[in-house]
Amino acid sequence: MPLVSQNELGGLTEKAWRGLSVDCPVPWGLAKDSNIMVQWLASRGLGFADSLIECLAMVKENPMLAHENPLDSGVMIAPLHGLAMLDSILAEGMVWNGQIYGANFIMAGMGLLLDDDLANSRDNAARLTLSDADGIAAGWKDQMIRMRASMPSNGQYELRGGGHADRQANVSLTAPNSPPHNSTHAIDVNDAVWQQMQEHAQNSYVPENELSRNRGAGAGNIDND
């Protein structure tokens, strides 16, 4: 299993999304959201690989999934749309019901937005929850992200914004491992997962030819100056 840095994981994730399709590429902003969400999960020891690989495969099969608006379609690819979607939920205090793929990435989106709330001293009391048929699966509580011990990666969920602290009052949720900002550990990534991500990313690079090689920055290919 390769031991990779968080920055390396995020960067490759972003490139993997971008490499899925040249004709209908994943928008840069969503690919960059995925970069930071995957780092958030990995730095806390939370799983990301299976759902990320599954979502990459889905979008490779149907690139338009990245462009469709989950607010209209009722389908969300959380590793791409999660952060943007939660920002919308917060902005409008709304409720959204639909199918989520890669629901663990919702946790990352919640964490990142909570950081922003705390940094800007906003009232963040119980403004976000993720629920399924078994009740609340995750949410903000006591200035932390709380989550149920397990939750399906894919399924029908409700996202709710706005004040509803009472809904959380009696729910037993635990905080995920919440490292300080300077979490330093490297990430173990399965060989096959890393290989698949690299294969996707490869398509985001421009193939070399003699012209581009010669136009590259730097002295000649041999330089004994």
Next chain:
Amino acid sequence: MRPPEHVMRLERMGSFHPMRLSFSRQLTRRMQQEQWQVDFPRFELDENGFGYAVIRAKTPHHTYSLVAFCHHIDDDMRSDRVIAEAWDATFTLFDGEPSLTQIKQMEQTVPVQEAGRQMPEQLSLSRANKSMRLFNHVVDALASGKQPDAKMINDVGYVMRTTAVYGNGKFGIADRKRIANRDGMMEPFQAEMLSVYLIRSFSLKWIEHMAQIRGGNNAVPLARQLARHMGVGNSTGLGMAPFLVNHPALLSNWIAVREQAIAIITSKTDIPDNAVQQIRALATRGMAYIAEWRVADTVQMDRITQLETEWQNVIAWLDQPQNWQQTQPLAAICAWAQDTLSMETQEMLYSIIMEPFGADIDDLCSDMSALERPVAANSCAVADMINWITRDYGWALDVDLNDPRQSDVFWYTSAAKLEPRLGKRYEEDGAEREMPFDIPRQIQSAMADLTQSDKDMSLPRFMMAYPQHRFILNRVLVTINAPYGEIRDNLVADTTRPIDMLRCKLSFFGAAKFDPKSDLWTRICLFQGAPLIDEITDDIADNWLFSALS
């Protein structure tokens, strides 16, 4: 402070010089203040100069070790390009002191650089080639009991030239987070600067080792003045340019601190005599530095020639006692410079006048890092975004996108070792994979959709409907609090000179003797004139701005 529309132009950014706020200066200043100790616990090089060495830096809080591996490479393998696959020496900065087992492990991975999986205890990864012009000359001279030719040392400036210094998690090394809150490493690029400083120390010991092998008892050490003038070269290509675009909050903090320092200094109404004398002495030293700064690039050489002429006027201004009797003398000279002198001269002047005022500005360096994180938009509406773009991105809205010259080039990552490159849009394939550096096009496209939308709509809802604009709108949100975060020129226009972006970043590194080889790449010298390892605790260890050999 000078406004962003004045500072964040490529022409001006491409005129910046090293200064006391530069990262290399921050490092040597800290080394001096904290009395760091540097030594060579291992130096296992054979009679051919191949093997490994460990150079250790002990700070009051931590120990860092540069591990150097020296190799034989054939001349036809030596290249400064990212696409090279072999180097004369490879290096890593290790967090702590590596065990022999760890050194053996790194012996497998460091020499192959990008092709290896590095360890999370490694803080940087780099490589360097010998300057074939100077390395053998210096070794031969010392081996025969003579000092090398001073002019040659000045013309080249180094015996080793790095071709990349990677940090922040590349190829498995430690994320920046590992050291971001650590004493001595909080400010930007301190691990990378320490790596380069220790590479310089190693290169000096390497040539003396080789001279000793060749010359035996005849060999002499390199004269201290010459050794001090020996820095580390660096070949820098396009890789540095995307960094500035990809980190707007960080770029803004660097520039803002520099501008704040200039504002503090120019507002001073009473300049002490010792500061006046120091500025005048530095200006004289600057003249010697300019005289030694000779490059083949005609554009840059013309600028240096003009600088040389104008600098005499600067010295004349500084020599006039009545000029110092004005209410704000440093503001006066800067206003005069802005009205009458080239940007090259103006910016060098700023570096000089900062120098005596460390007590006023050095603490600003702690603001040069940036916590880069997404900015939530949930309290913003479409109307807000239209206002921000109108206020801050007028320069981008004014670009005529119907003119093909405004989209002449595209930035991309090559499949060849992921080398960043610049392509000609209308001549080369690959524009469909370009990096998102076409800021004016993105701004205008987003603005068109914003103005067609309900102004009361929440911005996040707009971004959900138009995911293609999320990148640029997030960027606008970031730059609201990072006013110097955006370069206010079209980076895909035919007039763009990436070299200007490189020079800006390199000036923050503290690079001297900027030597452009084209619009795409440059050579520079780091730590030229800096204290040697047995001088870093001396009082003069922080006094090496614009050092000159003469």
